[in-house]
Amino acid sequence: MSFQKFSNSFFHNLFKPTYLKRFFFFVFSDVVIFLLSYILSFSIRFSINELVSQYETFNLFLPIFIFSKIIMLLLFDIYAISWKYFSMNDALKMFCAILFAQIIAYISAYIFFRNHFIIILSRSVFFLDFFISLFFLVSLRSFKRIMILMMNKKSESKEKIIIYGAGDGGEQMLREMLKKESTYDPVAILDDNKNKWSMRIHGIPILGGLQEIKKVMKKSGAKAVLIAIPSINKEKLKEIFKYLEKEEIKDIKILPSVQELLSGKLTLNNVKNIDITDLLGRESINLDKAQIGAYLRNQVILVTGACGSIGSEIFKQVLEYEPQKILALDINETELFYLDNKTPNELKSKVEMVLADVREKERVDEIFRDNNIDIVFHAAALKHVSMCEKFPLEAIKTNIQGTYNLVNASMNKVKRFLFISTDKAVNPSSIMGGTKRIAEFIVTSSGIGKTIFSSVRFGNVLGSRGSVLPIFEEQIKSKKPVTITHPDMKRYFMTTKEAVQLCLETAGGAKGGEVFILDMGEPILIREIAENMIKMYGYKPYKEIKIIFTGKRKGEKIFEELFRAEERVKNTRFEKIFRVIGSNRIEYSLIQGIVNEFLRIENHEKAKDLLQKYISGFKYEE
CATH class of the missing domain: 3.40.50.720 (NAD(P)-binding Rossmann-like Domain)
Incomplete structure (x- = not known):
């Protein structure tokens, strides 16, 4: 190694900040400060002649004044503080340390040097020394922080x-x-x-x-x-x-x-x-976490549609309640991979990813046979109105047959089964809403026996996949016109987190066979959401970013409802959760025949006819 490299390395290590170097620097600095404070305190209080005549006594008290402070600074852990982030709490700790040091110095001086104490030491010396020491201590330690603040102010x-x-x-x-x-x-x-x-x-x-x-x-x-x-x-x-x-x-x-x-x-x-979710979201709810934890803790839980907006949030929140195991079931292999990757390593032993289709009865039965499942959250569904209109047979297979397969596999085996329904199942006007209503029949009609079956309806979830918010956001960022089907279109909204919190409470409070609805607040005009989002991005609605009304789509309603005219709602013991009274049911003995009837359907028209046959209030919107 050359001399130059050696010297560079030596000086780099010498001035490199470490805890030990910082400790010795501040101890040495503090000794100097306390010495200076001691001299200044006596100089202010006494004349030069008095100090000279009492020089030996003056030196006698010096160690007490210095070492009492050093000891208290050590006891209060002052030397462990990073002065780059000096705060009022740190200053308060320093104040207390010096205060206690002065009390100890006063008592020690009185006990050990009583005669000299009475002659030369007055209380004013202690007060002066206290304030001078504290001032210099805080000044020294604030210096680095003050320099940083000054540099920040200069930054353009x-x-x-x-x-x-x-x-x-x-x-x-x-x-x-x-x-x-x-x-x-x-x-x-x-x-x-x-x-x-x-x-x-x-x-x-x-x-x-x-x-x-x-x-x-x-x-x-x-x-x-x-x-x-x-x-x-x-x-x-x-x-x-x-x-x-x-x-x-x-x-x-x-x-x-x-x-x-x-x-x-x-x-x-x-x-x-x-963003718009901050304005549309509502006040936080008071969750009964003890009740939720009581029925989820140490249980084996199956979440279907675990990669969707609702399913993934159920998966995430259930993990917080210490289940024995969670089975995350989804048909989307890529999203299951991502969900697995996002799961914290310390929780992976409690999680099992299940690639499966709820429409395949044998596969569903196999999953239940291989796992002692206690609770099912059924969120798997085809949920987009327009896609269900294009592929009605697929909607029937997933929303009706898939639900029937899960209910059959769960009956008298699992403790609780919660089906995630939708406000579109109320007086349905679309294939999607109709198939979800039939799925409600399947679940609520099964509420007999050891398994507690229940359903919960809610409206649009803010920011979920395929919802208006990400679509509007993409259009605004691209400076394209925002498209809305109808100027009077209104929808209920709630955040994914709130919806799932209420679902967890709902499942724990169900007795069997109920349909629950969540307090969704007031319905909101889709047009107003679009206008606010455009403003948030700094544009003027209708001028800089246009809003185009494209016309109502097949199966779409202007207003959504949470319950039918003949249904009534009743409060539950949970905030923002209501039970629907008077919801139609079908005898469970007839369910299998109805499901088979739907599976024999060959086209869109027959699907509409069959939905109209079994759902009072079904009115298809062209």
């Missing part, structure tokens, strides 16, 4: 942003943004609490309420706003969004809800652009 490559919300969420996000690695430059804070106006948080001013947003943005050059209020309710969020939209602010960011953040502290990774 960062995105200027205004934070709305001066609470804990806003403070945490501001702290994260002021770090060197942050890509944001917070220039101002806004909050509607007038008591906070003119205050500063980490040096950033609170300049008023939301009404000041336009003026502050113009003055600061900021283009983005972060709504940093995790506890905000949906109605308030909609109100803020409409105000910002009116002010023509396009870059709006938010934080997830409090419930989504419970698992960890806020970081910049939590920041996301506001």
